[in-house]
Amino acid sequence: MGVPRFWREIPSRYNLIGVKCGNCNKILFPPRFICPHCRRTGKLEPYKLKPKGKVLSYTVIHVAAQGFERMVPYILGIIELEDGPRIMAQITDCDEKEINIGDEVEIIFRKMGEEGKEGVIYYGFKARKIPKS
Ligand SMILES: [Zn+2]
Numbered sequence: 001m002g003v004p005r006f007w008r009e010i011p012s013r014y015n016l017i018g019v020k021c022g023n024c025n026k027i028l029f030p031p032r033f034i035c036p037h038c039r040r041t042g043k044l045e046p047y048k049l050k051p052k053g054k055v056l057s058y059t060v061i062h063v064a065a066q067g068f069e070r071m072v073p074y075i076l077g078i079i080e081l082e083d084g085p086r087i088m089a090q091i092t093d094c095d096e097k098e099i100n101i102g103d104e105v106e107i108i109f110r111k112m113g114e115e116g117k118e119g120v121i122y123y124g125f126k127a128r129k130i131p132k133s
Pocket of ligand 1: 021022025026036038042
């Protein structure tokens with residue numbers, strides 16, 4: 001539980017890298033080896049997704065996984081990225097009263113937690129509301 005969902009501190013991972021199918025142009029995130037639509041006929045190329053999306057739904061989490069107790073309560077949202085894929089991400093820097101379905105968010109990278117005595121720090125993506133101008 002936990003760790004595999006979070007990315008290590010590797011600069012190349014500070015982006016949303018998915019794949020794009022050369023056959024149907026669908027963008028897949030997280031990356032896959034085979035396009036679920038085209039099977040083997042689709043050739044997949046790495047694709048950098050735009051770090052923008054909107055809130056499809058959200059829920060407030062009051063019970064944290066072990067090691068993440070300091071985070072609660074927090075807002076977990078399903079974000080539809082501009083490029084199409086949907087991701088689950090914590091909505092950060094705002095109160096549950098401030099977030100609404102359809103709000104625009106940007107995807108940012110934030111420290112998610114620290115592990116053990118080596119102090120390995122894990123980063124993951126979170127969503128932050130874009131203030132309406
Ligand atoms: Zn395809």
